[in-house]
Amino acid sequence: MRSENRKFIRFQVKGRVYAALGSHFRRVGRIIDISIGGLAFEFIENAEGCCQDLSKITIFHSEDGFYLPNLNCLSIYDHPICVMDTKLTINPIHRTKRCGVQFTATTVKQERELEFLLNNFTCGLVPSSQELIISP
Numbered sequence: 001m002r003s004e005n006r007k008f009i010r011f012q013v014k015g016r017v018y019a020a021l022g023s024h025f026r027r028v029g030r031i032i033d034i035s036i037g038g039l040a041f042e043f044i045e046n047a048e049g050c051c052q053d054l055s056k057i058t059i060f061h062s063e064d065g066f067y068l069p070n071l072n073c074l075s076i077y078d079h080p081i082c083v084m085d086t087k088l089t090i091n092p093i094h095r096t097k098r099c100g101v102q103f104t105a106t107t108v109k110q111e112r113e114l115e116f117l118l119n120n121f122t123c124g125l126v127p128s129s130q131e132l133i134i135s136p
Helices: 108-120
Strands: 011-013 017-021 027-035 038-045 056-061 067-080 095-103 122-125
Touching: 017 038, 017 095, 027 095, 027 108, 067 108, 108 122
Parallel strands: none
Antiparallel strands: 011 027, 011 122, 017 027, 017 056, 027 038, 038 095, 056 067, 067 095
């Protein structure tokens, strides 16, 4: 079992909160969990791939107009995930991926906006990897 390396507590996101990674928003998807230090989101990758600068991420809420653009970030992981009961797994052109990013060099204003998001658009803690039960 691997140890939890995160500095900040992660929260589950409620509602339609999205992340757009990169300068041309080629990776856009729903945020799964978030902390003051980073987030994880899922997106559908197209066959074109995307070789671009992924050092900025924008966060937005589709229903109330929350918009936090151009957070500096570092991509920590980007890997395919298993999607059950959907035609997406059959289609070789698209696949669902999960991406985790760490925020870097945030301004005081961006930190306040992230705190607002954490206070208003989250619904509970994400269990640490040590608390997860992994069945064989």
